[in-house]
Amino acid sequence: MSADSDATMHIGELAERTGLSLRTIRHYDETGLLRPSGRSEGGFRLYTETDLDRLMLIRRMKPLGFSLDDMARLLAIIDQRRQSSTDADEEYQRFLDEARTRRATLQQQLAMADEFLELLERN
Numbered sequence: 001m002s003a004d005s006d007a008t009m010h011i012g013e014l015a016e017r018t019g020l021s022l023r024t025i026r027h028y029d030e031t032g033l034l035r036p037s038g039r040s041e042g043g044f045r046l047y048t049e050t051d052l053d054r055l056m057l058i059r060r061m062k063p064l065g066f067s068l069d070d071m072a073r074l075l076a077i078i079d080q081r082r083q084s085s086t087d088a089d090e091e092y093q094r095f096l097d098e099a100r101t102r103r104a105t106l107q108q109q110l111a112m113a114d115e116f117l118e119l120l121e122r123n
Contacts, residue, residue, distance in 0.1 A: 008038065008046040018055050025055070033058060033072055064102040070095075 015022050028034040029045070034055055036045035047055075054075065061071050074095050077088040 008048055009052075010040075011036075011045045011047070014047045014052060014055065017052060018059055020055070020059060028055070028058065031068055031072075033068060033075070061099075063106070064099055066102075 011022055011025055015025055025034065029036065034051065037048045037051055038046040040046055058071050061074070077092050077095065080088040081092060
């Protein structure tokens with residue numbers, strides 16, 4: 001395989017590179033969220049850099065509390081947008097707005113946690 005885009009990795013390498021467990025990656029496969037790009041002759045899952053990028057997007061949505069259905073919908077929207085379809089732009093913007101709102105909420109919670117730690121450290 002000469003080009004990086006053609007290079008593949010097994011699930012163990014994908015897990016190591018993403019910090020996710022094998023179980024989680026297999027679950028995403030079972031739910032259809034992340035399908036391997038191929039299979040080895042022995043039947044092992046093979047993933048590409050594109051699959052890695054997709055998995056990283058999924059991983060980054062999780063702390064914001066997006067459901068698996070939300071994740072699947074956003075991935076479908078992103079796929080549509082990559083095919084030059086502007087039909088999904090409005091829905092994409094709603095996801096972006098929701099992600100910003102959820103991030104702000106997490107930031108407020110983190111600030112409160114910091115205040116709590118400061119109070120504990122003073123005693």
